[in-house]
Every structure is written in C-alpha cells, then in structure tokens.
Amino acid sequence: VNVDLLASGPPDAEYNDQPIDSNTAGSALENVWRFGSQGPDIYDKVLIGIPYNDTTTDESGAFHINLNFLYDESWNVIWNISLNSTAEIPGDYAEYTVDPYLQYFNVTDPMSCSKTDPTATCYVNTTDNMLWVTVPHFSGVAPGIDTNGYGDVNLTATQATYYCIPGTVCSAYVNITSGNVTISDVLRNLTVNSTFTDAGITWNTSLYNGTLWDNRTADGFWQDFNLTINTAFQLRFDFMLPDYMTTKWAVNLTIDDQVINVVLDPFIDSINISAPAEGQLIAGNPVINVTLFSDNATTQNCNLTVGGVDIGNFTATNGTEVSYAASYSTNGTYSWNVSCVDAYGNLGYSATRTLIVDSQTPEVSGILPTAGSEDAVISFNATVADANISSCNLYVNSSLEGAMDVTGG
Incomplete structure (x- = not known):
C-alpha cells in the first residue's frame, strides 16, 4: 500500500511448499506462507491475499492467524513463536510489536479475522475465498492460519451397541476431540440425529467437563460447545424407555464425520407370549407358549418365574414358538414372566402377566x-x-x- 516504485520495485513473495512450520489440524486450512525481503521500507503497509479452499473449511466458523516465524535475509529462522517471547522480537521487526500487529504473536488469543470489515488487519472474503492480511513491513515472516475445518473433529463411540431395559436409564458414550483453535468460538458442524419416533422415549446429552456432567440438551436439541484444541471430551447420551416397551432394546451409535446417528433397535431378546392369556384360570401345571426373537444367538436358555420364584428352565430357538409344561399347582393368583439369556450374559424379558391357579375340587x-x-x-x-x-x-x-x-x- 502506497509503494514508492521509483525508489524500488516491489519485493518478491513466494509460496513455500514445505515450510518449517508444522501443524496437526489435518483438513483444516493450515497453509503456511513465507514472504518478504530485507529491502528499504518504501511503503506504508503491505496487504497480502491468501486463498483458501471452501470445501475443506467451515466458513461459518472463526478464522485466526499467528505469525509463527520471523526470518533473516537468508531465510534463516531468527524468531519462533513456540520458543521465543515477544520481548525477543528483533529490532528490524519493531513495527510488529505495537497494536494492532502485536496480536499476530499471541498464541492463546491469535489475531481474529473479520468477515464484515474489509479494512480490518485480517479480513476474510467468503465470496472470493480469500483471506487478506495486513502487515507493517514486508520482511521475512511466516503466518499460520487456523480455521474450523470440516475434518478437524474426531468422534469415537466407546462401544458399538448399548443394551437398554425399559423403565431404567441406560447411557451411551462418545469421545470427542477438537483439532481446531476454538478459543472463544463455538465448535461448528456437530450434529446429532436419532430414529426415535415414540413420544414416550426421552433422552438427553451431557458433556463431561473434567469434574461433572453438564446437561446440554433435552430430547435431541443440540447446543454448541467450546472445546479446547486437542483435548479429549466425552459426551453421554441418557435414554429412558417407557415400561410398555417390555423387551430389551439396543442403542446403536454410528458416527459419520461430525454427525452422530442414534438408532434404537427393537430386535434384541424380544420374548413374545402366546399362552396362557392374561388373567387365565388354570387347574395347575400351566403350559407356557413363547417365541424368542434375538440377533445375538440361535438358541438361548430361558427361565419361567411365577410369583417371584424360578420354577423351571427350557431352551428356546430363535423365531420358533416353544411350549413348556411347568410343574406348579399351588392355588393362588400370581405374576409370571419368561427371561432368556444369550452367550454374552445379556438378559431379555417377556411382558409380565397374571395367572390364577386353582387345583381345589369344589x-x-x-x-x-x-x-x-x-x-x-x-x-x-x-x-x-x-x-x-x-x-x-x-x-x-x-x-x-x-x-x-x-x-x-
């Protein structure tokens, strides 16, 4: 800006394909440029345009920039943001040590780039996909640019499937790590989807902050989080199924980039009763007809419980109705159900019914x-x-x- 071309031609600028600066943000915009010369100061300031790829950069997120290295005229590093303090900035770079340029050297709070003010020290033109940086002197510097890239968040489920029993709270966990610089801006593009259609199912999501669980959602309404760069956090999904969903269910977490898909699978240890009917009166020794549905095992060991007492066991084959004649003739009204267990120790339960036993002759x-x-x-x-x-x-x-x-x- 305001270059005296009669005194000297404009200095060269070059893009360095293998800069000394090394960053770990992956698909986020981490282009590091080197530009400048040690020629005379014949201009007011320098405006540098740096293009970025909008397919790998979340333009709704924040843009920040640091000057990571300063060089001498032979391109030797003479100042390193990771090793040196601002008090050690060489005298040739004195103009950088005053506002607004000093912010370039702040590691914890780097220069924030405006998306609305073209005159800002750092400005992002999201229409042209250009980042414009203003520096006071065209000396040897290497800016490092941080944005919220689409691939910078790592999500992993602690296990693929969680088993839930109606009437109790079951929890599923997701580990999340942000590779972005998110000092004062919310993490973007993190979405939770679910297949829950039953109005009786409730769930919420909590974030563990290192001390306690902070409830951040209710029934799937997601809120943004401030996540520290490269620090692991954990999300917890708590599910409550209504009592009328009498069989065990499985919660499956599938993670696609930054989207968590929560699927509730009903075909886990479902035990359907066909006889005897609810409240049926029998003379004793009831015959139980049940059908097991399971994706865990072809056959399972099942147990009949009457009045809270286990009175017999039998083997059920997946998808096939089985009849079991129980030996039970004590008069009275009883609650009863059937439970089955797979090879992994997972228990499934049928609905609970009432049975009236009357073996007495009038x-x-x-x-x-x-x-x-x-x-x-x-x-x-x-x-x-x-x-x-x-x-x-x-x-x-x-x-x-x-x-x-x-x-x-």
Whole structure:
C-alpha cells in the first residue's frame, strides 16, 4: 500500500511448499506462507491475499492467524513463536510489536479475522475465498492460519451397541476431540440425529467437563460447545424407555464425520407370549407358549418365574414358538414372566402377566331337599366351598337337567 516504485520495485513473495512450520489440524486450512525481503521500507503497509479452499473449511466458523516465524535475509529462522517471547522480537521487526500487529504473536488469543470489515488487519472474503492480511513491513515472516475445518473433529463411540431395559436409564458414550483453535468460538458442524419416533422415549446429552456432567440438551436439541484444541471430551447420551416397551432394546451409535446417528433397535431378546392369556384360570401345571426373537444367538436358555420364584428352565430357538409344561399347582393368583439369556450374559424379558391357579375340587354340602322328600314342586339347593366357582349344574339320574343359579360367589 502506497509503494514508492521509483525508489524500488516491489519485493518478491513466494509460496513455500514445505515450510518449517508444522501443524496437526489435518483438513483444516493450515497453509503456511513465507514472504518478504530485507529491502528499504518504501511503503506504508503491505496487504497480502491468501486463498483458501471452501470445501475443506467451515466458513461459518472463526478464522485466526499467528505469525509463527520471523526470518533473516537468508531465510534463516531468527524468531519462533513456540520458543521465543515477544520481548525477543528483533529490532528490524519493531513495527510488529505495537497494536494492532502485536496480536499476530499471541498464541492463546491469535489475531481474529473479520468477515464484515474489509479494512480490518485480517479480513476474510467468503465470496472470493480469500483471506487478506495486513502487515507493517514486508520482511521475512511466516503466518499460520487456523480455521474450523470440516475434518478437524474426531468422534469415537466407546462401544458399538448399548443394551437398554425399559423403565431404567441406560447411557451411551462418545469421545470427542477438537483439532481446531476454538478459543472463544463455538465448535461448528456437530450434529446429532436419532430414529426415535415414540413420544414416550426421552433422552438427553451431557458433556463431561473434567469434574461433572453438564446437561446440554433435552430430547435431541443440540447446543454448541467450546472445546479446547486437542483435548479429549466425552459426551453421554441418557435414554429412558417407557415400561410398555417390555423387551430389551439396543442403542446403536454410528458416527459419520461430525454427525452422530442414534438408532434404537427393537430386535434384541424380544420374548413374545402366546399362552396362557392374561388373567387365565388354570387347574395347575400351566403350559407356557413363547417365541424368542434375538440377533445375538440361535438358541438361548430361558427361565419361567411365577410369583417371584424360578420354577423351571427350557431352551428356546430363535423365531420358533416353544411350549413348556411347568410343574406348579399351588392355588393362588400370581405374576409370571419368561427371561432368556444369550452367550454374552445379556438378559431379555417377556411382558409380565397374571395367572390364577386353582387345583381345589369344589366341596358340595347342605343339599336340599333331603332324600325322600315329596312335593309337587321341588327346589334344589346346595352349598359349595370353593373360591373360584364359575357354574353349577343339576343332574337327575345322571342326566343334565340344567344350570343352577350361583349366588354369593
């Protein structure tokens, strides 16, 4: 800017394909340039344009720049931002040690580039994909540029599948590391998707800050995070399934670049009951008909529980209905269910049903009229001792005469 071309031609600038500066941000924009000369100062300032690739750079994120190296006229490094302080900047670079240029040398808070002010010391033109840097003197410098690149966030699930039982909270974990410089700007382009359609399923996401879990979402609404560069963080997904989802479910986390897809898979140890029906009355020794559905094993060992007591076990084959005759004749009303376990120790449960066992023979007494009674119209009455009377019938000379009215249970 304002170069005296009569005094001297403009100094050369070159792009260095293998700069001394080494960065680890991967696909983020980490182009390091060397430019300058040690000629006389015949201009007010220098404006340098540096192109960037918008397919690997998140333009909605922040742009920062440091001057990582200063060189002598032979391109030998005479100042290194990683080794030297600003007090050690050589005298030939004195103009860099005052504002606004001193910010170029701040490691923890580098020069921030404006996207709206073309006169800023560092300006990003997102239309032309150019970053414009202003320096006071065209000496040997090497700027390092940091942006939020699309590939700079590393996400890994601690395991592929998590098993969840309805009515309890199950948690899944994702480790996340940011390779960006995110000093005061939120991390961009991190998305969570889910296949949950049941309104009864609730879930949230928390970030572990090294001391405690900070709940940041509710039912999938994601908030941006400030993540320190190259520091590992952990996300926790907490799921609560309603009680009516009676089988075990699997939560599968699939991670694609910076997108976490959460899938709820119902085909894990699902045990369907076909008999006996809910509340059915039996005389004893119930026959249980169940079908196992599982993606873990072809066959599993299953157990029948009645009234909280294990009364027998059997083997179920995946997808095939099996009948099991239990030996149980104690009278009463009981809750019962079936559980099956795979080779990995994962338990699945059926729905819980009610069963009424009645093996008692009704006791009939107080029969009226008494033997030998005579009358034009005879009424027959009897007293029956049994808790589960459903009907009584009158037989005369072994022939059914009809049903009797039952009163009083």
